[in-house]
Structures are given as C-alpha cells and as structure tokens.
Amino acid sequence: MKGKNILYWLRSVMVIAVKDIKVYYMTPSMIMFGFLIPFFLFFSFTVGRHLSIQSSIVRLISMTVFFTSSSAGQVILPMERRMKTLDRILATPVPLSALIIGKSFVGLFFGFTVSILPVIFALLFFKLTVSGIGLLLIGIFLSSWVFSMMGVFFSSFPVQKPGSVMMPSTLLRWPLLFISGIFIPLTAMSPLLRGVSYISPLTYTVDILNLSVTGSSIQSLFINFGVLIILNVIFYIFAVKLFIRGKVLGY
C-alpha cells in the first residue's frame, strides 16, 4: 500500500516542502514574521553595545532560527486550511506523518538559509572566527527543525487565520527570548531565573551556538542535542494528535 511505502513517504515529504517553498516563501507574512522581525530585534538589542562579532553572530542566529523557522508553519497551515488546499492534501494517500514532516521542512530550510547567510557574510567581511563550523551548521540545522516543528505544532490547532496562531505563539515566544541567555548570559542570571531558563528550548540552542562560535558552553553538548531532539519529537507527536483531534471534532 502506498501509505506505508517509504519511498512514497519520502517523495511526499519533499513534494509538500518544495511546493510550500515555491508558493509561500515570498508572502508578506513570511517576510514580516520570518525575516524582518528577527533582524529588527537584533539591531535593537545589539547596535551600539560594543559586542564582539562572535557574540553578535550568536545573538543574531539565535533569533533567526527561533523566529524564522517557527513562522513558516504558522503562516502556511492556517492559509492552507482557509483555502481548503489542506483538505486536498489530506484527502490524498499522503500519510499525516509525511504532511507534518514536509511542513516542518519548510521552516527548517527557511530558518537554516536565513541564519547561514549572516554567518557567511561575517566570515567574509568581518573576520569572524568560529570554534567549530561543523557543530555550528548542525546546531543551526537541528534548532531550525525544532522551532519549525514548534510552529507546525502551534498551527495544528484548527484555525484558519495566521493571526490566530501568531498572536498566542508570539506571547509565548517573546518571554522565551529574554530568559534563554541571548541578551543576558545564563551565568549572569539569578539561580531562580536560570532554573526557569531551562524550560526554554532556545536555551539549548544558544548554548550550542556559543560553543560552536566562542568555544564556551554551560551544559554538555549531549544534553543540548538530547533536549532539542526530544522536543522535536514531542512537538511532532502533539501536532499529529491535534490533526487527529481535528478529524474527530471537525473544523
């Protein structure tokens, strides 16, 4: 049966991801929430603060992987639901898992690309030095996927307007930004705040990026990667459950 065929599954993932990239990458919502906001935030909290290029690039990448990757799903899925194009996909033999992974790949590619460009730019023009380029790429890749999956999870609630997802998710994402060690290093936080910071997935991303760029980190790499992988799986499972719940309740 096609639904169980691994090649069909992989092809479905890519077909969905490529279509979404072609159709949605240049939409105003994607440009606004996925591109402009992280860069505005970066300049607001960085310019004039005499940070090193290493610290600045970690700060910028943290925000791009976080905002850019998570925006894709939140823009695309409600739009597809409203236009009934999601119904067309759900009525085909494409497995739900392929649909969700495919949608998460869109944010992954978007976040990875937008994050990697400043790194290349800084390497070429600002004499950026990094401790481990491989670790940096893997860290950006995994983080982009986790936050993209988080966006897909948020948009798996049966809403038809991107704003209906963006509003609550932004309310959740902004506080995470300030407790994850981007603007205030974890070492400078009070024990209470530092404890709270560990509930934010962004904390683990920032630690990986710090290690790969500056060479210093707080937790072990094993914990950072482990937490991000587990969170990715959790977001995926909840997204699947929400889709199935939508099939029971209707939307």
Added chain:
Amino acid sequence: MKNIVEVENLTKYYKKFRALNSVSFSVEEGEIFGFLGPNGAGKSTTVRILNTLLLPTSGRVFMAGHDLGKEPYEVKARIGLVPEISNPYLELSCYENLLFTGRLFGMKNRDIRSEIDNLLDFFELESKRNVKAEFLSKGLRRRLTIAMGLINRPKLLFLDEPVSGLDIQSARLIKRLIREANEKGTTIFITTHQLNVANDLCDRIAIIQDGEIKALDSPDRLKKAAKQSQAVEIHLDKLKDVDIKELKSLKTVERVDVNKGKAKLFTEHPEILYPLLISWAEKNNIRIEIMNTLSPTLEDVFIEITGKGFKKGPEGQKKRHKKV
C-alpha cells in the same frame, strides 16, 4: 448495478450535537449522484466523512470496494476532491498545479505528464499550460480545479458546487465536461444548492435534512411524487370581468389563484381541463391569450421535503408554454 459508495448507519456527534443520525444510502457506479440539503442539514459532515477528512462517531462506509475505516489509503487513492472554492495555488502554473497533485497520489512522473496532457486538452487549458493560476479567469480556475481532482483518474469524484459563481457560458461548459468525465467512467458525487444544476446533471438525488436522508430517487420520480399538484395557468384578455367561481366550478379544478392578470387553476388532470377551459372561454366570449401547464420542479420538491424554501409559488415552477 454495482455500488461504488455504501453508507451504513452513519452517525456523527460534535460533542453533544448530533449532526448525522444513522444515515444510509448508496451510490451506483457510473452515475451522477446529487446530495442536497439546506445549510446545517448534515450535508458537509457526510461529504467530509466520505472525503476521509472527518471521522464518524459510528457507522460504516464502503467506497470502491474498501472499508473507509479500515483501509483509508485504498479509498483515498480512488477518489478525487473538488472543493467549492477554486483553489489552485496561484503562484504555480496550470502544469505545476497538476504535477503537484499527481505526485501526492504517488503517480510516476511519466504517467502524470501523460495525464496532464490529456486533462489540459480535455478542459481546453492547453494554451494556459505554463500560465500561473493567478492570471486565469474564474471559469478557467474552476476548470483547473476540477482537472486537479481528476489527475489520479479517480473512480469517484466529489464535486462541491461545480458551477457556483460562474457566467452562463462557463457553467454550461463545465456541466458538459462533467457529463463527459462521467461518460468516460468516473462516478460523480455532487453537492450543490443550485437545484437546476442537480436537475440537469444528476441521475439520482438524495435530500438530507436534520441529519437524516429524507428522499432519494431520480429527479423525475421525486417531482412526480411531490404532493403539489400540477396547475394550468391562463392569461385572459378580460380577467377582471371573469367570475372566479365559474373557473372553480370546472371539473377537476381544486383551487384557483388569481394574480396580475393570470389565473392559476390547480388540478391533477390538466389534459381534462384544457378542453373544458376552451369551451368555457368560447361560451363567455373570452380570449385565452396564453395557456401554460405548470408541473412541480425540483425546488418545489426540496421545499416540500425540507420545509425551507427560497421562494414559494408559481415563480419556482417550470413552465411548458402552450399558446392557444
């Protein structure tokens, strides 16, 4: 004839609200089946369950020989879906939209390309092959959307409001294309509020109301079974002077309505009434300018069954003109 859809005791609750109450019906292979009902009757719920987009609370559905509950992927591979809104991806060309949809069904690229050529030709979209959907007119977008529903050569095509919002030419073309697709072997399942579309296209019609199937038959049989009797409408040159009581006293006349120079005589036997009316007019030196037989329309049947009409009375009736 073999059934392509068999619905058995389908029930759906949205929390405590019962949207479908033990609905059962079947669709024969090769027919154009109409599914009608007022808003909130359970029409969309039924169709969404058949489209595999919604899970029923209880009941069974067999489609194309497969149990929807146990083999959803086998069912999905054999159906096509055309929603009410024409929704190709505007940023993609006609070719890219069809290619994407074909790939979702796991078709080989060679087969997709061949099917795209057939569909673009069939839907007269060949000249628009590489044109983005955003530049297509409403009618062309509708054709492309229907073509996307047919890319996997489905045994059963679900069409929601196939000609809604289209001009007359586009609507006629789409109805012709639907008939041709049906002649090629695709069973068509239409949901619509446009009763003339259902009347023109459908072999059989089911009417759902309050989550239950209230009627299921061919349009002609449904109309014949309607309680509303036939009527003869006459336009007279001096209607004002006519004694309505005399018209009421004519044999077989059940009731007479008079409105704006027209008299409508309700009867079960218009063929008996014609000569009586002509004799009556000659005797009273009255000229009958127009005489029409009015028979119940699908709209009358719909109103009778659902109790929710758009308009009642002679406006909804189909006229068979017979000038005297």
